[in-house]
Amino acid sequence: MKLIIAIIQPAKLEAVKEALTQVEVYRLTVMDCQGFGRQKGQTGVHRGHEFGVNLLRKVQLQIAVNEQFVQPTIDAILAGGRSGESGEIGDGKIFVLPMDDCIRIRTGERGSEAI
Amino acid sequence: MKLIIAIIQPAKLEAVKEALTQVEVYRLTVMDCQGFGRQKGQTGVHRGHEFGVNLLRKVQLQIAVNEQFVQPTIDAILAGGRSGESGEIGDGKIFVLPMDDCIRIRTGERGSEAI
Amino acid sequence: MKLIIAIIQPAKLEAVKEALTQVEVYRLTVMDCQGFGRQKGQTGVHRGHEFGVNLLRKVQLQIAVNEQFVQPTIDAILAGGRSGESGEIGDGKIFVLPMDDCIRIRTGERGSEAI
Amino acid sequence: MIQFFRAPGTSPRSWFIATLLVVGMLGVGMSLASVASAQDEQAATLEVIEAPDAGGDAVVEEAAAAGVTADQNFEYTINTLIMFICAVLVLFMQAGFAMVEVGLNSSKNTVNILAKNVLDLSVGVILFLVVGYGLMYPGSDYEGGYFGFSGSMVTRDVDAPNLDTGWSNSADFMFQVAFAATAATIVSGAVAGRMKFVGYLIYSGVLTGLIYPISGFWKWGGGFLAEAGFQDFAGSVVVHAVGGFAGLAGAMLLGPRIGRYNAEGKSVPIPGHNITFAALGVFILWVGWYGFNPGSQLTYAGWANAEATTYIALTTTLSGAAGCIVALATAWVLFGKPDLTMALNGVLAGLVGITANCDRVDQLSALAIGAVAGLIVVLGTILLDKIKIDDPVGAFPVHGMCGVWGGIATGLFGVIPTDDAGANLFDRAGFIWVQAYSTAIICVWAFSTMLIVFGVLKAIGMLRVSAEEEQAGLDISEHGMHAYPSDAIAGGAIH
Amino acid sequence: MIQFFRAPGTSPRSWFIATLLVVGMLGVGMSLASVASAQDEQAATLEVIEAPDAGGDAVVEEAAAAGVTADQNFEYTINTLIMFICAVLVLFMQAGFAMVEVGLNSSKNTVNILAKNVLDLSVGVILFLVVGYGLMYPGSDYEGGYFGFSGSMVTRDVDAPNLDTGWSNSADFMFQVAFAATAATIVSGAVAGRMKFVGYLIYSGVLTGLIYPISGFWKWGGGFLAEAGFQDFAGSVVVHAVGGFAGLAGAMLLGPRIGRYNAEGKSVPIPGHNITFAALGVFILWVGWYGFNPGSQLTYAGWANAEATTYIALTTTLSGAAGCIVALATAWVLFGKPDLTMALNGVLAGLVGITANCDRVDQLSALAIGAVAGLIVVLGTILLDKIKIDDPVGAFPVHGMCGVWGGIATGLFGVIPTDDAGANLFDRAGFIWVQAYSTAIICVWAFSTMLIVFGVLKAIGMLRVSAEEEQAGLDISEHGMHAYPSDAIAGGAIH
Amino acid sequence: MIQFFRAPGTSPRSWFIATLLVVGMLGVGMSLASVASAQDEQAATLEVIEAPDAGGDAVVEEAAAAGVTADQNFEYTINTLIMFICAVLVLFMQAGFAMVEVGLNSSKNTVNILAKNVLDLSVGVILFLVVGYGLMYPGSDYEGGYFGFSGSMVTRDVDAPNLDTGWSNSADFMFQVAFAATAATIVSGAVAGRMKFVGYLIYSGVLTGLIYPISGFWKWGGGFLAEAGFQDFAGSVVVHAVGGFAGLAGAMLLGPRIGRYNAEGKSVPIPGHNITFAALGVFILWVGWYGFNPGSQLTYAGWANAEATTYIALTTTLSGAAGCIVALATAWVLFGKPDLTMALNGVLAGLVGITANCDRVDQLSALAIGAVAGLIVVLGTILLDKIKIDDPVGAFPVHGMCGVWGGIATGLFGVIPTDDAGANLFDRAGFIWVQAYSTAIICVWAFSTMLIVFGVLKAIGMLRVSAEEEQAGLDISEHGMHAYPSDAIAGGAIH
Numbered sequence A, B, C: 001m002k003l004i005i006a007i008i009q010p011a012k013l014e015a016v017k018e019a020l021t022q023v024e025v026y027r028l029t030v031m032d033c034q035g036f037g038r039q040k041g042q043t044g045v046h047r048g049h050e051f052g053v054n055l056l057r058k059v060q061l062q063i064a065v066n067e068q069f070v071q072p073t074i075d076a077i078l079a080g081g082r083s084g085e086s087g088e089i090g091d092g093k094i095f096v097l098p099m100d101d102c103i104r105i106r107t108g109e110r111g112s113e114a115i
Numbered sequence D, E, F: 001m002i003q004f005f006r007a008p009g010t011s012p013r014s015w016f017i018a019t020l021l022v023v024g025m026l027g028v029g030m031s032l033a034s035v036a037s038a039q040d041e042q043a044a045t046l047e048v049i050e051a052p053d054a055g056g057d058a059v060v061e062e063a064a065a066a067g068v069t070a071d072q073n074f075e076y077t078i079n080t081l082i083m084f085i086c087a088v089l090v091l092f093m094q095a096g097f098a099m100v101e102v103g104l105n106s107s108k109n110t111v112n113i114l115a116k117n118v119l120d121l122s123v124g125v126i127l128f129l130v131v132g133y134g135l136m137y138p139g140s141d142y143e144g145g146y147f148g149f150s151g152s153m154v155t156r157d158v159d160a161p162n163l164d165t166g167w168s169n170s171a172d173f174m175f176q177v178a179f180a181a182t183a184a185t186i187v188s189g190a191v192a193g194r195m196k197f198v199g200y201l202i203y204s205g206v207l208t209g210l211i212y213p214i215s216g217f218w219k220w221g222g223g224f225l226a227e228a229g230f231q232d233f234a235g236s237v238v239v240h241a242v243g244g245f246a247g248l249a250g251a252m253l254l255g256p257r258i259g260r261y262n263a264e265g266k267s268v269p270i271p272g273h274n275i276t277f278a279a280l281g282v283f284i285l286w287v288g289w290y291g292f293n294p295g296s297q298l299t300y301a302g303w304a305n306a307e308a309t310t311y312i313a314l315t316t317t318l319s320g321a322a323g324c325i326v327a328l329a330t331a332w333v334l335f336g337k338p339d340l341t342m343a344l345n346g347v348l349a350g351l352v353g354i355t356a357n358c359d360r361v362d363q364l365s366a367l368a369i370g371a372v373a374g375l376i377v378v379l380g381t382i383l384l385d386k387i388k389i390d391d392p393v394g395a396f397p398v399h400g401m402c403g404v405w406g407g408i409a410t411g412l413f414g415v416i417p418t419d420d421a422g423a424n425l426f427d428r429a430g431f432i433w434v435q436a437y438s439t440a441i442i443c444v445w446a447f448s449t450m451l452i453v454f455g456v457l458k459a460i461g462m463l464r465v466s467a468e469e470e471q472a473g474l475d476i477s478e479h480g481m482h483a484y485p486s487d488a489i490a491g492g493a494i495h
C-alpha cells in the first residue's frame, strides 16, 4: 500500500478528479496548501514593500492505494494536472510514500480491502 | 515509530480526543480537509447546475507514536470516531505510515523520546 | 528520498524559510494546522464554560529532499524554528518519513532529480 | 439538467413550493387583472404627483385646495418623512440580525441562516400586507377589544392623505411591517442549526401574519391592554418579548443541537464561526435602534415632539452602553475573561430593556435599566445552558428576558401615565402591577401559540432535520451549497 | 525598496498612471491657483453660513431679504435636506454592490473587485463633476434634443439658492452622481475575474463621463425621450438597463473565465467564496433603494409629496419581496433546492423592475411586477449560461433584463401620463409602445457604445489578463496582495 | 464551573472589574433612588409627549403656548431632527472603524479589536455624559478660556426646549458624543495587536472624559482658540488630529509588533487578514462622514442653511474621491502595483483633510485638498515605516497628518472669517498663521498628555502584553476565544 501525495494547481483539481475516476480511484482527501517551488512567485506589495509572494495557493491530494493502483494513479494525476502539452512550472509534485496499514473506521477492516 | 494519519468526521474530533487521552496519547496535529469517499455526497446546486458535492468536510489527525502506542491509538480512534454501533459510511480512514525519525524542535532530542 | 514534515510556530515561518534558503532548500509546501502538545493551552471561555484551548495554531511544512539534504534541512528548521536560545514548549516537531518516489508533474521526471 | 418533479421523499418541500407558486401565479394573475382595469379605475385611485408640478408655492395652494392648513401641511410633511426614514433604519436591522446570527453559528449553517433572514422579511412583508396590518390596526370600532380585522392593507386606497393621524398610510405601513419582521427574525437565531427550512418559512408566516399582529393590537391597536393603561412605547414586550418567547418555544421543541451536550450531559460550547460578522451585526442593530425607538414617537413635528424624539435617542444610547459595560464586567468576573459575545449581547440587552420606556424615564433610570439588563443577559444565558435549552445566539436572554425586564422597568422607573385631564392613572404600585400582568399576558400568548405551531410542525415531521443532515450542516443538506467553498473548490472545480 | 520607473512591459499601466498623475498635479495646480485668487474672488463666490447667525428668526428674515417666501423657504429646506439624505442612502449602495460582487466571486479576485468598486466611485465623481453632469442636464435650451452641454459643474457657483427647482444644486449633484456611480458599478460584477484593472478604470470613466449622461439626458435631462412621453421614474432603464447592457457587452467581449466551461463545453459552476458578504450586500442594497426610488420624487415638501414619497417606498418594498419569493420558488422547482443566490438576485430583480414605475402602479401591480421579475432573473440566468456568456454575479439578468421589464411594465401597469391639462397623453397601447421603443433605444445605445469601448480596449490589449494571471487570481497578479492571507502568512512571515 | 475570585496574577484586571462593577452597582443604586423619587420629582422633570396629543394643529397651539413662534417651531424641528439623523450617521462610523481595523490586522487579534471598538463607544458614552460634555461646553462664562466645567450632562433637565441654540439638548449630546467616540476609536488601530485590553479601556476613558473635551472646548466650546479666530468646521484637528496624535503616542511607547522588523531591522509587512472587511469599513466611514461634516452645520432650517449643508456634502465628496485617486496613483508609481489599502486610506485621508474647511472652500480647492491628502497619506506611511513606528492601520498618517493638513489647508484655501460687521478678521497670511499655531497647540496637547497616560500604563505594567501572549494572539490570550474557529473546532469539539 502506498500513500500518494500530490500538490497541484487549484484550477486543475476538477481535471485530476475526472482522470482519477477513469482509473477507478474514487477516494481521496483534499487540502488547501501553499507552496514554494521553482515557479517564480508574483511580486507582491504591502505598504510599499515589494516582496516575492512565492507562496502560491496549491491543492494537496492524499490518495491511499494498493500497489497495482500506484502507476495508474500517478498517470492520471499527470494527465489531469499538467498545464497544456508541455506543462508549466508550478504544476506541482507527486510524492509516493510507503504505507504499512490502512483501517476503515466504519468497519474496522484492515489492509488492502480497507483502502 | 509510525505516523498515524486519521480522517474523521468533524463532529467526532471531541470524542476521538477523549479516547486518545484515555490511552495517554496527548499530542497530535489537526487539519481541516475535504474528502471524497464512498459516502454519497449530497446533491449541490449552483445556478441551476446539479452536481454531486462529494467533497465533504472532514478533519485529519496526524499522530506520531512509538510502536507500542500504534494499536492503542488505532483502537482509540475507532472507538471515538465511529458513528453509533455499526458506524456510517463517511466515518473515514486511518493510515499508518512508517517514520524514520522524530526531532523535538525545542530541545533537538531525536528518536522515540522526542515523540 | 525523505519527506520531512515539520510543525512550527506560525511566527517562525519566516525565519525557517530563510534558514532553509541558506542550505539551498527552496521548495516546500506549507499548511495551516492546529496542534495539541505538551504546551499548556490558554484557557478559553465560551458562554461561561472554561475549557482548555490546547488546540493551538501551528504551521506545517512538508519538504521532500534527497538523503544528503536531510540533515541540513533538519538543522535549518531547528535553527529557524526554535524560540530564543533554549527553545520553548510549543516550538514543535520534525517528522522524517521514508519516501519511495517523487514525480514532477510538469515534466514527468521521476526520482531524486524531480525533487 | 432540470427536473420538474421532486422525488416522493421531498413531499413537504413540494407542498411549500406549491404554496409559493400560488403566490407567483397570483402575482401574474393580478397583473393581468390590473392591466385590464388599469385604464379606468386605477387612474382614479392612484394620483401621480409629478415632481415639476410641486415646485414654488404650488404645494401650499394645493394643500389649501385640499383643505389642509399650512400647519397641518408642515406637520404632515415632517411626520411622514421622518417616519419613513426611521422605517428604513428599522429595516436595516434585518441586516444586523442576519450578521449576528451568522457570526454566532457554525459555518456549515450560514446559507440556511441567511436564507431564513431574507425570506422571513419577504414573506413577512406579503403576509403583513395581506392579513397582519388589518389585524393589528382594525380601527376604533374595536377599541379595548381582543381581536379585530379591518380588511387587508393591499386593498386600501393608501393614496389620500390621512389627516386624522397626521402622517401617510404608506409610511405607517412601512414602519409597522419593519417591526413585524423584527419580531419574526428574532426566532431565527434560537432555532438555528437544526430546523427545517420549510418549517421555518411556515412559522415565520404564522408569526407575522397572525400571532404578532393580534397581541400587537392589544396594545398598539387600541386593544384591551392599551385600555388598561399598559405602557410599551416601542415594543420591549410587544415586539422583542414576543420574538424571544416564540424562540424559546422553538428551541425547547427542537431540543439542543447534536454535540451541544456530551454523553455525560456536560455542556460543550459550539462557538460561532465569525465574530466579526456578529460584531458588525450588533453595530448595525445599535444604529437601527435609532429608527426603532425614536421613530415610535410617530409625530416629530413641533419643538415638543422633536424634543421627545431626540430625548428617546439619548435614553436608548445610555441604556445600550450601560448594558454593554455591565454584561462584560459580569462575564469577566464570572468567567475570568472579558467575553466579547457577552458584551455584544449586553448592548442588545440594554437596548431591548429601554425600548418600552425610553420616552418616560430619566437619564439615571436609563442607565440603571441598561445595567440590570446587562446582568440579566449574562445570568440568563448561564441559566438556559444549565437547563439544557440550546439557544445558539441567546435570543431568549436578550429579547425574551430583557423584553420582560423592559416591561417591568417601565413600571418601576417610568413616569406614570395620565388621563386626558392630566391626572395620574395609577399610583406607582398600580402602574407596576398593570405592567407586570400585561407583560405576562403577551408572553404567555406568544409562547403558547408558538408551542402549538412548532408542535404541529413536529407532528408532521417538518420541524427538525435528520441527524445526518444536521452534522453535514444545513447549508449543504437543505440548500445544496457551502457558504465558504475552500480554494480547492472555489478554484473552479466541483465535479 | 522604492522604484520610480516601471519596466517597459508595463507601459499600458504607466500610461494610466500618467493620466492619474495629471489629475493629481491638476489638483496641486488648482490649489495654488485658488490660493492666489482666494482673498478676493472666492470670498465673493462663496458665502459661508455661520451656524450662530442662523438661530432664532434670523433665518426667516434672511430668507425674506433674499425674496424667498416662508412657503418657499419651508419647501426648499425639506426638499434639499431629504434629497441629501436620499443621496447618502444611494451612495451606501456602493458598499452593497461591492459586497455582492465580492461574495459571489472566487476569493482570489477579491482585492481586484474592491479596488474596482472604490475607484469607479471616485473616478465617477470626478468625471461626472467635470463632464457628465453638464451633459445630462444641459438646461432648457436643449429641450427635446439628443445632445447638449451646459458646461462643467465644477465651474459653477453652486452657492446661490436654486429657487426654480426648489432645492440646492449641491443636493442635486450629490443625488445625480450617486446614480451615475450605480450605473458604472453594475458592470464590475459582469466582468469580474478576468478584466484588466486599467481597462476597467478607463471603461468606468467613459460610462460615467459620457455614455450614461447622454442617454440620461434623453429622459431626465428633458431630451427627446422625455418629450415623447417616456416614463422611467427612478431609472429601471436609464440606470439599471444601461449598466446591465454595458455589462453584457463586457462579458461577451471578454469571454468566460477559464474553467467556467470544460472541454466538452459543459458548464462548470464557480461558486462565490463568501455568501455572507453577498447577502449583506443585498440587505444594504435593499436599504439603499429607499434613497433611490423615493428620493426620485425630488420634491418632498407638502402632504401630497410626502404621500407620494412614502407610497413609492411601499411599492418598492412589495416588489422586492415578491421578487425574492418567486425567484426562490422558481429555483426550488427547477433545481430541487432553495438556492439562496437566486433569492438574493430575486430581491434585486424585484427592486429593479419597480424602479421605473414605483410612483404610478397600485399595490397589486407592484406585487405582480416583482413576481415576474423574480421569474425573469432565474430564467435569464439559465439562458445566459446556456449561451455561454459568463456573468459571474448575474448583473445582466438582474439589471439588464429586469431593467427592460421595468420599462415595459410601466406601460402595462402604470397610470398613463397626462398633459398639463390633465388629459391622457396616450391610450394604453400607445403608452406600452412608447415605453417599449424608448427602452429599446437606450439599451441599444448602451450596448453598442460599450461594445466599441470594450472592443477598443481589446484591440490595444488592455481588456483581459493573461491565462496565468487569471489562474493565479487578479488579486496577486494585478494588485500583488491576497485578500485573506492564511495564518501561515499572516503569522507575520512573507519572505 | 464558575470562579468568583481571580488568581493574584490577574490583579490589574480585577482592579478594572472592580471599577466596572462600581458602575454596575451605581446603576442599581440609582435605580432604587429613582424609584423612590419617581412619583413626585420625576413627573415634574420629565414630561412625556404622548403622540396622540400631537396631531392636528395641537402642536402649533402648544408651541404658541410655550411662547415659541411658528418660525422658531419650524427651525427647531428641522434642526433637532436633522442633527439627530446626522448623529446616527456618525455613530455608524463606529462600525466602519471596527471593520477597517479588523480587516487590516491579523486574524488572531480580531476579537480584541472588536471588543475595544464596542467598549470604547460604551465607556465613551458614559464618561462623556458624566464628565466630558460639561468640560467641552461649559457655557458662556468661560468664553475665551482654557478650562471650564458646567456640571455633568446626566444631572441636567434636558427636557425643556433650548431656544437659544435652536435645537434640543439631547440631539446636541448625541451628536457630540458620537464625535468623542470617533476620536477615541482612532487610537485603537494604531495600538492594535499588542496592547493590554484593560490598558486600552483606561486610555479610552481618559481620552473621551478629559483630553478630547478640554481641547474641544478651546475651539468648539468657545475657548481661547475660538476667540483667536481658529477655524475647524467639523474637526480635522479637534477630532482627527487629536485621535491621530494620541495613537502616535501609543504606537511609540508600545513599540512595534513582534516580527514587524526582523533581526537586521528590515521591515516585514504583516498584511491584514481580511481586506473585504477593511473596504466595507471604508465605505461605511464614507457614508458616515455625511453626518460628520454636513451635520456640523448644526442649523439646517432655511434655504441658506440647507444650501450650506449640502454644499458641505459636495466638497466632502470631492475631496474623498480626489484623495482616493491620488493615493492609488502615488502608490502605483512608487510600488509598481495599485495598492488597494492605499486607495482606501486615500479616501479617508481626503475626508479628514476637508473636514476642517468643507464649509469655506470652493470645489477646486476641495479637489486640491483631497489630492494633497492622498499624497500625504502614502508618503506618511512610508516615512512611519522607515522610522520604525508600527501603526498597523495607518491611523497616524490618515488622521494625524491629514488632520494637520486639514487645519493648514483651511488657512490656505478657506474663505477668511469675518467679524459680525462682516470685515475680514485677518489677511491671508494671518489666517494661515492662526490656523497653523492653533493646530500645533492641539496636536501637542493630545500627544503630550497621551504620552503621559500611556507612560503611566507602561510603568504599572498595563500597557503591553507578554511576547508569548502576543504571538498566540490577543484573542486567545486576552479574551480566551478565536474569532474564526476552524471547522475542526466549530464542528462542535473543544475539549
Ligand SMILES: Nc1ncnc2c1ncn2[C@@H]1O[C@H](COP(=O)(O)OP(=O)(O)O)[C@@H](O)[C@H]1O
Binding pocket: A007, A034, A035, A036, A037, A038, A039, A056, A058, A088, A089, A090, A091, A092, A093, C027, C028, C029, C030, C062, C063, C064, C065, C104, C106, C114, C115
Ligand atoms: N521538494 C518539495 N517539497 C515539498 N513541496 C514541493 C517540493 N517541490 C515542489 N513542491 C510543491 O509543488 C509546488 C509546485 O512546485 P513547482 O514549482 O512546479 O516545482 P518545479 O519547479 O520543480 O516544477 C510547489 O509550490 C510546492 O508546493
Ligand SMILES: Nc1ncnc2c1ncn2[C@@H]1O[C@H](COP(=O)(O)OP(=O)(O)O)[C@@H](O)[C@H]1O
Binding pocket: A027, A028, A029, A030, A062, A063, A064, A065, A104, A106, A114, A115, B007, B034, B035, B036, B037, B038, B039, B056, B058, B088, B089, B090, B091, B092, B093
Ligand atoms: N483511499 C483513500 N485515500 C485517501 N483518503 C481516503 C481514502 N478513503 C477514504 N478517504 C477519506 O476518508 C473519508 C471517509 O471515507 P469513507 O466514505 O468513510 O470511506 P468508506 O466509504 O471506505 O467508508 C473520505 O471522505 C476521504 O476523505
Ligand SMILES: Nc1ncnc2c1ncn2[C@@H]1O[C@H](COP(=O)(O)OP(=O)(O)O)[C@@H](O)[C@H]1O
Binding pocket: B027, B028, B029, B030, B062, B063, B064, B065, B104, B106, B114, B115, C007, C034, C035, C036, C037, C038, C039, C056, C058, C088, C089, C090, C091, C092, C093
Ligand atoms: N507526537 C506528535 N504527533 C503529532 N503532532 C505532534 C506530536 N508532538 C507534537 N506535535 C505537534 O507539535 C506541536 C508543538 O508540540 P510541543 O508542544 O512543542 O511538543 P513538546 O511538548 O514535545 O515540545 C503540537 O502542537 C503538535 O501540533
